[in-house]
Amino acid sequence: MRYDTHLPANMILHPQRGRVLKLLVRLRPIAFIAVLLVLWQIAIDLHPIHILPSPWQTLGGIAYLIHHKLLLKYIVASLFRVTWGFALAVVLAVPLGLTIGWYRRAEMAFNPIIQLLRPISPLAWIPIAILWFGVGDLAAIFLIFLGCFFPLLLTAINAVQNVPAVYINAGRNFGLTPTQIVRRVLYPAVVPQLIVGLRITLGIAWLVVVAAEMIAVDSGLGFLIVDARNAGNRYDLVVAGMAIIGIIGLALDLAIRSLEHVKSFRWGYAEE
Amino acid sequence: MPYTMSFTEDATPTMTATKLSVDHVNMTFTRDGKTTPVLEDINLEVREGEFICLLGPSGCGKSTLLNTMAGFLQPTSGAIRIDGEPVTGPDARRIFVFQERGVFPWLTVEGNIGFGLAKLPRDERARRITHYIKMVGLEGFEQSYPNELSGGMKQRLEVARALAVNPDMLFLDEPFGALDSITRLVMRGELLRIWEAERKTIIFVTHDIDEAVQLADRVVVLNSRPASIQQIVEIDIPHPRNLSDPRYLELRDGIFQQIGLAHKV
Numbered sequence: 001m002r003y004d005t006h007l008p009a010n011m012i013l014h015p016q017r018g019r020v021l022k023l024l025v026r027l028r029p030i031a032f033i034a035v036l037l038v039l040w041q042i043a044i045d046l047h048p049i050h051i052l053p054s055p056w057q058t059l060g061g062i063a064y065l066i067h068h069k070l071l072l073k074y075i076v077a078s079l080f081r082v083t084w085g086f087a088l089a090v091v092l093a094v095p096l097g098l099t100i101g102w103y104r105r106a107e108m109a110f111n112p113i114i115q116l117l118r119p120i121s122p123l124a125w126i127p128i129a130i131l132w133f134g135v136g137d138l139a140a141i142f143l144i145f146l147g148c149f150f151p152l153l154l155t156a157i158n159a160v161q162n163v164p165a166v167y168i169n170a171g172r173n174f175g176l177t178p179t180q181i182v183r184r185v186l187y188p189a190v191v192p193q194l195i196v197g198l199r200i201t202l203g204i205a206w207l208v209v210v211a212a213e214m215i216a217v218d219s220g221l222g223f224l225i226v227d228a229r230n231a232g233n234r235y236d237l238v239v240a241g242m243a244i245i246g247i248i249g250l251a252l253d254l255a256i257r258s259l260e261h262v263k264s265f266r267w268g269y270a271e272e
Numbered sequence: 273m274p275y276t277m278s279f280t281e282d283a284t285p286t287m288t289a290t291k292l293s294v295d296h297v298n299m300t301f302t303r304d305g306k307t308t309p310v311l312e313d314i315n316l317e318v319r320e321g322e323f324i325c326l327l328g329p330s331g332c333g334k335s336t337l338l339n340t341m342a343g344f345l346q347p348t349s350g351a352i353r354i355d356g357e358p359v360t361g362p363d364a365r366r367i368f369v370f371q372e373r374g375v376f377p378w379l380t381v382e383g384n385i386g387f388g389l390a391k392l393p394r395d396e397r398a399r400r401i402t403h404y405i406k407m408v409g410l411e412g413f414e415q416s417y418p419n420e421l422s423g424g425m426k427q428r429l430e431v432a433r434a435l436a437v438n439p440d441m442l443f444l445d446e447p448f449g450a451l452d453s454i455t456r457l458v459m460r461g462e463l464l465r466i467w468e469a470e471r472k473t474i475i476f477v478t479h480d481i482d483e484a485v486q487l488a489d490r491v492v493v494l495n496s497r498p499a500s501i502q503q504i505v506e507i508d509i510p511h512p513r514n515l516s517d518p519r520y521l522e523l524r525d526g527i528f529q530q531i532g533l534a535h536k537v
Contacts, residue, residue, distance in 0.1 A: 166370045166373075166374040167374065167376065169344060169362070169368070169370070169374070170368075170370065170374040170376070172344075172361075172362045173342070173362040173363075173364065173366075173367055173368050174364050174367070174387060174388035174437065175362075175363070175364035175388070184387075185376070188376070188378040188379075189376075189378070191378070263417065264378045264379070264380075264417070265378070266417070266419075267377035267378060267417060267418070267419045268377075
């Protein structure tokens with residue numbers, strides 16, 4: 001084309017060039033992390049004092065954990081506790097919250113005790129957890145359960161109260177029985193808000209498991225961090241553990257966020 | 273024109289049965305120990321297949337009256353009967369179309385229209401869904417969710433959902449209030465077309481005088497707080513109505529004056 005020759009080269013957008021640009025945009029966050037890692041490595045190389053292991057040493061730490069067959073074992077141990085604590089909280093808090101939210105009187109009765117227990121950090125329960133369940137999985141699961149239970153309960157209560165009366169009335173108008181109203185109106189109406197609650201709560205569960213493992217058990221990623229420090233100041237393993245915790249936390253969040261893209265849930269989220 | 277013929281037939285009071293009767297209905301709300309009268313001695317007879325508009329200013333209690341007719345609220349005293357039976361609660365034979373747009377956002381267009389049809393066999397259900405999607409002009413949007421539709425389309429969807437269960441009455445609470453004026457005009461035409469085709473008894477609440485005179489067989493003009501019936505105006509103009517017809521303007525201005533007098537402006 002004739003015009004092309006008059007245009008500055010950077011203004012001509014070939015389809016292929018467009019695709020490359022898109023890829024570059026996608027890669028930007030990863031590139032940024034890479035830059036940070038390089039800067040970190042350089043900083044450690046320039047000032048080799050022991051305040052932090054370098055990325056390279058951290059990678060070595062991860063390799064050490066893999067070699068000693070500890071990495072998978074600890075990840076599985078942590079995920080096992082999170083799964084149980086989180087699942088128990090979901091199974092109990094969601095139906096209870098939906099019920100309390102539905103009956104205004106129940107909410108008035110339960111609200112003060114919920115508000116009183118909610119600000120107590122799950123970590124404050126550690127001595128009680130050990131007293132009741134001993135040092136072991138049960139104590140950790142109990143702490144995760146506590147950390148998840150109250151936020152989920154409140155989410156479920158609010159979700160029900162936010163359901164517009166018009167949906168319930170429409171359900172009644174079409175001759176639905178109370179059970180059908182719960183199944184066909186109430187439940188689909190609260191799901192989007194519940195998913196947000198689940199997402200926040202799963203994040204809390206992942207925070208609490210690490211703390212719980214530092215005190216109440218002798219396996220898992222939290223235990224790894226404390227143990228690596230206590231048994232010989234292996235800070236490469238400490239930071240390796242931290243990195244693994246971050247990566248798994250991100251993966252969990254991405255997994256639960258994928259629920260928000262389900263078509264019949266998507267109406268519940270602001271879209272622009 | 274066949275429409276005009278059937279209209280004049282139905283408009284003759286002696287020829288059709290009473291569908292709904294409102295008999296000395298009073299309603300008071302009690303809040304913080306204070307009782308507020310909302311409805312005052314409402315008496316009304318609605319014939320089978322009639323299109324009634326309840327007209328009154330915002331907050332006058334016309335929605336409350338509609339809700340008692342539909343069975344969502346119980347009157348403090350008096351009785352509401354449909355087909356001679358007292359109304360005790362909402363019923364699938366009489367569908368309420370909500371002003372806040374009560375379509376379910378978690379269901380597709382098909383899912384919404386089929387909502388009240390769960391008991392039907394699969395193929396009958398599919399047949400009705402297709403029929404009503406076509407009637408309200410939502411072909412091609414069967415799998416769309418309500419948040420992908422415009423306001424007017426959502427309103428049509430809700431009307432289709434109501435019609436799909438084949439009710440004998442429709443209650444419409446300012447259904448076109450949130451639409452822009454052009455869409456509103458189109459929707460009025462659509463509603464009349466559906467009404468001509470299906471001959472449901474329709475009770476339509478509005479605060480728009482033009483809307484009432486364009487649509488209704490009779491306009492029930494309500495006083496404000498507590499709502500009581502000020503006048504019932506028979507709109508004796510056949511459909512389709514010419515909006516510059518002298519009779520149309522006369523009836524409209526008459527109601528304007530009525531409402532104006534009620535407020536002593």
